[in-house]
Every structure is written in C-alpha cells, then in structure tokens.
Amino acid sequence: MAEAESKLVEGATGPWEVIIGIECHAQVASKSKLFSGAATEFGAEPNSQVSFVDAAMPGMLPVLNAYCVEMAVRTGLGLNAKINKRSVFARKNYFYPDLPQGYQISQFDLPIVGEGEVVLDMAEGITRTVGIERLHLEQDAGKSLHDQDPGLSFVDLNRSGVALMEIVSKPDMRSAEEAQAFLKKLRTIVRYLGTCDGNMEEGSMRGDINVSVRKPGGPLGTRCEIKNVNSFRFVGQAVEYEVGRQIDLIEDGGEVKQETRLFDARSGETRSMRSKEEAHDYRYFPDPDLLPLELADDFIETIRASLPELPDAKKARFVEQWGLKPYDAGVLAGDKASCYYFEKVAEGRDARIAANWVTGELFGALNKLNVEITESPVSADHLGELVDLISDNTISGRIAKDVFEIMVETGDAPGKIVEEKGLKQVTDTGAIEALVDEVIAQNPDKVEELKEKPKMASWFVGQVMKASQGKANPAAVNEILAKKLGL
C-alpha cells in the first residue's frame, strides 16, 4: 500500500495543489433529542416534535441524552480516535429565528472525541490517510421556511435539538475524489456502527468543505468554507468549481478572501455567503446548565467490546482469509448491506465464487433494476443455494446464469427452477458417451480434419454440449471425447 500522490490541477501559471478539509455533521440515530425527550422521526408534521426545551420556553433546562453520548463514543472508537474522558458542553451564541435559545449547545475546547484517523482506498494499492481532528456533540437548529407565505417566514422546530456529531477532518485531502471518498468512508463507518443512518437526502449527513489551493510545496493558501453540500455528487461539483474559481482568481492577480460560500446545486456554483469580517463572534462559554461530562473507563470499554467488525478489518479478512481480490474485498466491505449479504452467501462456501456472483451478476442486476441490495429480488440464501448447485455439479456455470436470470424475475429458489425446467447437469457417463458417439458418427469429415488441426476438439465439445441442451457436465464431455478421439 502506498499513500496517494497529490493530483495536481494545471493552471495558466503551472500546477496547483488542492487542500481540502471537511466538517461533517452526522445526525445521531437516536429516538429522542440530545437534551429533550422529543422524538426525532423524519418527515413528521411541522412543529409536532417539539418539547418546551426545544422551543426554549422560559425556565426550561437541558438534560443530556445518555444514548447520544454512547453513540458519539462508539463513533469515536470506530474512527480510531481518542475518547476524552472529560468533555464540556458550551454555548455558541447567535441570533436566528430557527435557533430558539439564541445559542446552540455544542462543544468547544473540550470535545468528547479527540484525534483519530481514516484510511481511504483510492485505487488498487493506493490509499489516502485522513486525520480526524475531533468529534463533538451538538444540537441541530430548526428549519426556516421562506416559501409558505409571500410576506412571512415560518419556522419548523422538529429538528431543533436533534443530536448531531460534528466530525472534523484535518486538511489532508487533495482532490474532489478524495473528499467524496472521505464522506463515503465516514458514511460506511457510521452505518456499520449504527450511530447514524448516513442518509444524505434526509439531511442525516451533511458536509461543509474547506478548500484552498497552493503551489506544490508552497505555503497554504487562504481557504473558503463551502456550506450546504448535501450529496456526493455535489461534493465533486462544489470542489471542482471552487478550485477553478480560486486558481483563476489568483492567476488573474487577485487574492482569495477567507469567507463562507454557499453551494448552489442548480447552477453548480459557489457564491459568497459572508466574509470573515461578517463572521459571527459566537462568544462560546461553558453551558452552566450542564455539568462537565465525565466518562468512566468501563463505560468506554463496554462500548469498545460491543463494536462490530469495521470495514477496514473486514476487507483485510476477506483478502487474507478468503483470498478475495483487494478491489472486490474493498467494494464488498465498503457497504454494510452488501457486506452482510455477501457474508451470508459466502458462509461455508467458496468465498471467491460467492464474491464473483455478488459483485458481478447480482450488482449488475440490481443496477439494471435500480434497487438497493436490501430490496434485492434474489435473497442471499437463494444465491448461496445457486453457488451450491454449481459446486456440487448439479448445474454448470453457464446454466447457473440462466437460472439466476429466472431468480431475478421470479424470486424463486434456484433448486425449484432447476427442477421445474429440467436443467440438471448430466453427469451420467453413459448418456454422455451416447451423445459423443452420435456426434462422431454424424461428422466423419470433422474427425478427419481433427487429425490435422487438434484445435478442432473444442468444436466437438460444443456440439456435444449443444446436443445435451447445455446440461452435460463439460469436464466429463472433455474426458470422454479425448478417450474416443484418441487425443
């Protein structure tokens, strides 16, 4: 494995290196909010999941949700990060209509999780190691709705107080692809851990991307933070656009100003939201309503002991123990649902054959149907049964592909299909001998030709298979032909 080289971007004045850091907001998969008992279900009627605390009614106080703390620690452990046994909740003060308290309860100088590391697979044998700066817990804000009334804005507080984990990377990414890979890797990890559903469309995962450019080896450039990037595709678009904008700006003699920019998904462009001068002074200070959070060693160790096998470990096991190609292993380990499916198929079988079927036929079929693996018409049990039918010579690999197609269409078990359609492989040597004899008898000219051209043997194999309607065991056909033709 080698660390990836920076992919340079060619400008008019020569190559540029892109520096990217990401702040990812991942919603904790909890039933209730970070500091109140209100529900967190997505898509509920506006303002139907709001407690007095979430609405910041006078005299209301936050009470920390222990489950969210557990999920944050779990995520930290999954990111190979340091768990801070003492952390402090702080208030981040600013005014906005969807922020009822006038401050967000977050963590500032003492977050619950410290430094960690994530390794990205960029190509066969090439990785990118991205440092994790920190992970902290904080409340989400509500949502302002500006399109409900010509003169008024409405506020939906259902999200107000929902627990978020803000995961901050170090500025270790060097291209849009790496930025995308980082977010995908984070999503995989939190999904394995069950700490966030990773659903970007529902806003459960959102990224703010810090982008700057520099001459290779030169000092760091001024960065811009791009907000509102809520799909992997947009991450690519936003970074590409922003890199081009910054390079053009510098090469035209201008300079990049530190600012917050908003990604506009419609135009694919970023535009200025607020400059550094306009940046808020958040006046962070420890929230006096909450005591410092102290974690006991056994609390952390109990969580550590309950961690599932994570994608990197799974990939390594697939390669080392099961002999999978690193690429296939990476693809399978990189998605919790695919991995779960694959492991079910591979259990007690030849894992390489299982991997070929899952990454080949199955993924192809799912792509064509445009469905997730969790909605696959072919169950893992059925695919495993199909692999068994190949392994015990009940059907040939070629017939298996036909059977698979029927499985996709009907969802039936392969054994049932083979039985009903009479696709069982013929391994009865007597029956195959009869077919071989028939082919030889019908083609004396070809037998003559064979003597000159030994490659003709495959023509005979084909004829015999055809005569058997594909059901003859190819190995047996080869063996008998060789004997009869004296090859």
Place this chain on the structure above:
Amino acid sequence: MSDLTQLDIAGARDALGKGDCSAEELTNAYLDAIHEADPLNAFITVLPGKAVEMAKESDARRKNGEAGPLEGMPLGIKDLFCTEGVKTTAASHILDGFTPAYESTVTRNLWDAGAVLLGKTNMDEFAMGSSNETSYYGPVRNPWRLEGDDNALVPGGSSGGSAAAVAANLCAGATGTDTGGSIRQPAALTGIVGMKPTYGRCSRWGTIAFASSLDQAGPMTRTVRDAAIMLGAMAGHDAKDSTSINTPVPDYEAALEGGVKGLTIGVPEEYRVDGMPKEIEDLWQRGVDLLVEQGAKVKTVSLKRTKYALPTYYIVAPAEASSNLARYDGVRYGLRVPGDDITSMYENTRAAGFGAEVKRRILIGTYVLSAGYYDAYYLKAQKIRTLIAQDFKDAFEDVDLILTPTAPEPAFGIGAKTDDPLSMYLNDVFTVPASLAGLPGISVPAGVSDKGLPLGLQLIGRAFDEETVLRGAYALERAAGFTGKPDAWWRS
C-alpha cells in the same frame, strides 16, 4: 380569630390543624390584606379566584386527612417562577402576554405540600437589581418608612415584592430567588427572614433564568421556623435540572433546636469594608455578643479574596444573563415589535422589551464573552470564583458558621441610587461571596437602625448544611428578639 394575617406559617398550621379557621378563611384574609395594600405594589398579579379555589381544595384534603406540610398556607410567588395557566412576567415588558403551559418544580412542590397561590409578586426585571426599581410594573414600596417621614423606601431586591408582602402580612410566606443576594438583602431591608439554600438544593426547572450557575430559589418568611418548614417543601432532587443534587431533604424544622452551644462562629475580617456605617458595625458586634452569650465560640477567619467577589460576580452573572436572555427575541412568545426584516424586528423588540438595567447587563455580558476579552474577563473571573470558594472551604475547616451583616446599609429612598449603578451593586457586597461559592446563607432580622429601620445579619454555612445554618439562625433570632412590624400606613 381577629386577624388571621397575624399568623405566621407555624401559627397558621396550628390554627388550621385545630380547626380554628379554614384555609378559605385564611386565604380571604390575605386577599383582603393584599387589596388594601395596593400602594406597596408588592404583587404583579393577584389571583383571588384561583386562590379561593385552591383553598377550598385544601380544606377538602384536610377533611379527608390528607393534609400536607404546607396545607392551606397562602403564599406569594415571585413572578420569576413559571406557573401553569397563570401569567408570568419576570417583571419584564418583553414577556407580555406570556402564560406558561407548565409549572416550575419548586411551585409544583409547594402545591403538592398543600400551599395556596395568592398571586405573583413584583421583582426587579429578570431579577436584576437590588431595590426592586427595575420592574416594568413599577417599584415596590418598603412597608417600613423612616420615623416621621412619608417618603417611600425601597424594599431591596430583586425579590422586593415577596419581601414587602411578607413584611406587610400580605401572605404567610413567599418564594424568592437569589443570584447574588436577591433573597437575603431584601429580607434584611424589610425585617424578615430570607434564606438562600445551597446551589443545587432547589430545582431551577421552570424558574426563569438570570445567571444559571448562581440562581437558587429559597423561602422568605416571618420567622426562621417558617423558613425551615417552607424550605423542606421546596427542596429536593429534580431529574429535569442537571445541576440539582440527589441527596435526601432533611427535616429542617427538627434541626432548629439545639442552640449554638458548641458551635464555632467565624467572623471574616475582610467584611469590615471601608465606610461601613457604625450602626451596621454595631449590629454585627451585637450578633457576635448574642451568639457568645448563647454558648458559641467566636473566631476571626480570613476570606482573602472577598474584595474580588463583586467584580467577579459582575462578570459571571451578566455573561450568563446575556446568553440566557437571548431567547427573548419576539419570535415565539412575549412581546414582538415589528420591523422591516428579522434583524430590525429583533432590535425593535429587545429595545422596547428590556429595561435599562437588563440592557446594561446584557451589554456587559456580551462584552466579557467576546473574542479577545474572554480570557481576560470571563476565564479569569471563573478562576477567582474557584479561589473564593476555596477561601470558604478553608474557613469552614475551623468554624461551623460565618456571621456577617447582610447588607451594608438599611433601606434607602426610592430613586436614591437609580443613577449610580455601582453604588447599587455595592448593596450586595456581603451576599455575593456566598453566592459565588454556592453556599447556603440566611438573613435574620437582628436590630434596627438609628432611624428605626430593620437590619439583618447573615449566617453562611457549609454546602448542604442548611440544618446548622437554620439552627444558628433560630438561636440568633430568639436572642435578638426582633419583633418590630411596620405600622400599616398603606391602609389609610
């Protein structure tokens, strides 16, 4: 019975228990007294209908043998406690029209103990003030006046309405809240007992926040015994307040007896501030003498960082307040003054909704938390706060209680200090240190000034040792024998 409002809580408890009067009669007597005391402006909201209804329910409970420890006791509630279905103002214009849909834990506890809600008492706006002059609903007048002088005096603050109501017999007892002295100082200025328990002893849930790390509810009563009875009902752990402490509530009334024999009382030398009036110094000495006569030992202690307490307090409390009051933005409840856009709506609402003192503290608090100033002000103040707490801890190695004056002067005239905030802030010089340390403190009326105004002495105890504080206060109260009552000038 002639005048039921003459009964303190313990007395009313006996009368109600013996059937000498009903809760309804008692409640009506207080409602009449409140009605007659309009000039005091002690109440923002009076609730005759609700009070009588609660009193009838109380009488029914007593009939069924279900009497609680405060059964039938008509109370005034500082208008900082949220009361379900009853307008709650924090004495601020910005909460116009706000009626909570929930009941604060402290008042819930009181109703569960059988108490009756007479009304919501006046106070300094958001509990910011030491004279009850910052209320949007106008100043409260102290029931006490200078001999031969009809000019109104302040009752102290911020729990000035509660203090005046208790002093004028407009309720059997009242709740207060104390952030830097807001129970103890008005108690001293009106000749009543006011106790701030240890931070964490009473839940803050449902009490409108001023400075979260300092705010603490407590009883304001005519006697130390009443304070013990009331505190027992108010206190207790609350899972809804993460800073509330989960330890059992002792029987405070049982802790009163025993006297101060065997106790060591500390007298902190640093509290002898420059320019302390002689009458205050004399009162303090008298307190020492009385306790010694009762068998206590007295020891001089040093609380070295006392002089930093007030500046520390005026950084920490406004910092927290600036954040706590951010929610009053005109968006969800209370006052909204329209504007061209959201920013001007915020500005118009907060400009009109907050009074001058609240604005002053929001500005101070915002300043001390600002980037570049945080370390020099807020962080440093927090460090000094830790040292002040350590001073007390060290002192309590040697003594059981600390005796100080409650306030540096008796009640002053309305308007006398409104243009001089610093001189106003100095009124809390003796109460603020215990607040910063989170310790329990009580003010006991112990004498009168040269011109006949009540003066109070403060006893400070160890954290969660309210029992010793009450025991010392009970002994001091009996020894001092303060029995004065203001003549009811407001009735004429």
